[in-house]
Amino acid sequence: MLLPWPDPLRLPKRGIDMTLVAPFQEASLKLKDFQDRFQRAILKGDDEILGHIPDGPRETKQNLLGVYRDAYVLRLIEVLGTDHEQLRAYLGEKAFNDMARVYIASQPSQHPNARWFSRGVPNFLKASEPYSRHPIVGELASLEKALNDVFDGADAPVVHLSDLAAFAPQDWGKLTFVPHPTAMLLDTHTNVAAIWTALKEEREPPSATTRKEPTRLLVWRHEMMPMFREMSVEEAMMWEEAAKGSRFDNLCELIAFYDDAEGAPARAAGYLKGWLEAGLLSKVVSPA
């Protein structure tokens, strides 16, 4: 015997009359198909699911489904705006929202935590017209992403300058260093640091400029606060080498090649002191 298929048009428009719905249960949409359609309605604007929704007592089903459609986009725009406060200030509300809508449409969130939704913004801006024509936009997003990442990045111990007293001066050459896990180097080709700072202080940002040679920004967390500063080519070279596990005497030799050899140990000691004062190292290791 053929069972009748439910005809949405025959179902009550207002509320649900269980006596009408129950006989047709065999043919009702499976939960999986229902969720597929509901998700398509939100992501793609597909209206198929409306055939399974009654009008509300005071509002049309189109408008009620619209609550979910609008909330999806608005919530994610808010997430992006929170994570990229300075980018929003730089672009202005309208341009930022336009950008956010394109980003949201291009890559739906795949993580249970909305905290990670904005992670793709820098790459998106660097690869997508018209933003890719303005390197400052992508670099501003990169700097904000780095600051967000260090804010809640992994915890680790911090070595202080006074901890170095535990090592005999003759052993210093053999020491190796472990950077704090949040510390990262960011290569930039614009005056992003100056622009970010002006925006943060609610000042008019300077005009964007580009440079051929990269400016290296060190981003890290110090006493729970995200920080960044510019690193000279020499210091960045020593930092990267230290992060690979090179001994202090090798680090001194490295920078002796780069600049004045005689002053290299003093310069290396100066950089090291700065790192310790800024909470950039998690461990100092002596081989014995």
Add this chain to the structure above:
Amino acid sequence: MSDHVGQKAQASKSSVRTPAEIEDRPPFLGFGLGLRSQHYQDIIDGNPAIDWLEVLSENYMVPGGRPLAMLDRIVERYPCVMHGVSLSIASTAPFDEEYLDGLNTLAKRVQPKWISDHLCWTGVHGVNLHDLLPIPYTREALDHVVSRVHYVQERLGRQLCLENVSTYVQFNQSEMPEWEFISELTRRTGCWLLFDVNNVFVSAFNHGYDAFAFLNGIPANRVIQFHLAGHSDMGNYIVDTHDHPVREEVWALYKAALKRFGPVSTMIERDDDIPPLAEMLDELQHARTLAADVLEPKKGAPALAGSTTIA
């Protein structure tokens, strides 16, 4: 702790509970707030009159830094519960096992009195829509959610607590009302219920049913937490925005909920336009006063006499 109301009332209820219920029912915590980063410092520096805090699980499922450092200091001083938004218990997509591992890791840190999430789904095909989406209340969906709740309870090594969500649409194929679905779910899984008073109000308005039908359709002995929150009235429908103080109509429903469910750990949610802590404390005090009015024994009458039904 301002739990004198609860202690008296619980004592009066104990005679009608089974021994098993007395053993595993989480404690009445009093009157709490949702922990928000805007209030970290006030909570740590002061000694605000908050009995307990609800921690949004996902906010602390991060590697480290300030959120976890603050959390560690706060859980030392306040009883906490964990409340998530991404469990997606009703989804037909496989569970995110990494997320469940993350919940377990966080639970070790927080030692929550219970872990809650919502009776909803948040996405399929690897997508998270970051919303609490509605389901049709069918027997198929019920069987599906029951099996998922069993799985999560096994995975977390504890009973889950599930919250009713605000909904804006219903579905033609629903075979039972929401409260019947929820009642069956708790009966078949033993999960606890977080009764969101505002969500009941919002959904009842949006779908044109009687909020009291919902209230009276929920088994009284399974509700261990109340949520109170503000909403936005759009005229023809209401949106659960958590950006206003609790509305009068919701306070009225809260009083009715207290009458039916007795002393249940109560908290106020605020997620947008978050006011200073002092303002939240005033609102919480209002909840305390209402609860005392409803639950305190009146002259010559035993506590809760005639007001609480054990389903």
